[in-house]
Amino acid sequence: MKKSAQNLSSEKKTVKPVIRKIYDCLFATYGPQGWWPLTELHEARGTNPAKTGSTLGYHPADYTYPQTRNQQFEIICGALLTQNTSWMQVEKALLNLKRLNALSPEAVISLNSETLKEAIKPAGYYNQKTMRLKALACWFLELGGRTPTREELLSLKGVGSETADSILLYAFRQHSFVVDSYTRRIVTNLGLNDKKANYSEIKALFEENLPNDLAVYQEFHALLVEHAKRYYQKKSSYAKCPLLDIVQN
Missing domain, CATH: 1.10.340.30 (Hypothetical protein; domain 2)
Structure with missing residues (x-):
């Protein structure tokens, strides 16, 4: 499962190319995020240097939780x-x-x-x-x-x-993609959906273009959150998002 999370592009050739490229870029940049954090793991885990904010309780590259x-x-x-x-x-x-x-x-x-x-x-x-x-x-x-x-x-x-x-x-541990405000900001800025797209439409954008791999689903959502914290907190920073180079090429 870890292998598939690290290399989405080799797992499903029919994936919409831009979705695959975005995932691979984010994973290469930030690495496994280890969501969802758990209080039991506070002492043993939480050392991901690429993560912003709280680092306690995460379990990078371990998809066996809960x-x-x-x-x-x-x-x-x-x-x-x-x-x-x-x-x-x-x-x-x-x-x-x-x-x-x-x-x-x-x-x-x-x-x-x-x-x-x-x-x-x-x-x-x-x-x-x-x-x-x-x-x-x-x-x-x-x-x-x-x-x-x-x-x-x-x-x-x-x-x-x-x-x-x-x-x-x-x-x-079901294949159900999470769409939060960060995800909406990113896909809208990248022009991957209409600005008026509803939750279900954005959810479908990912689910229709992802392999049935729990690790990929969990990592992609977490990676989008991590990326957004760096480039989508202020409107003025949206144009600096490096993912724009991917969708424009």
Whole structure:
């Protein structure tokens, strides 16, 4: 799996050339990103020198996570908590939950709501997120170990397209491409989609041109985020994006 992530171009000859070139360029530039970060790996991992921001809990070139039920649930919690905030703030919230031994669905359900609110306060919108975390915990228990459908996830309170795809890709290891604001900025700037393209259209742009390789799906999304942090934070920097040379040639 690692091999295919490192060399997408050799895996699928029918891939739209520009998508293949973008992936190969980003991977060569930044290397494996090791998403989704987990609190259990804070001491053992997180030394990727090409990554901006938090480097704790990542597992570069290891696509075997999540390895446990609680790791799976932690990813689900993180996907919800990261709405409308930065990962740095989510990390603080998750570490607070870890200190309370509350990174399991059973613990979240049994935890006093006020205690839960205080724990996740760094991630913002803590009243709303507390209710939704408890609902997700109940839902996760009812799953009984099966993999949910995307439609099922979208039916849950507070779970939109990006959150659903993040949960499917990183918690349940499904080929479901995540489209965030960074990805939208990049593909729009590169002229790969219409400025008015909706989430589903951008998602299809990638899914229709990628091999069925979990590592590629995970790395591509993470690499786009890393790249955007360097070139798409300010509008004035968009023209400096090196990927423009790829799409223009």
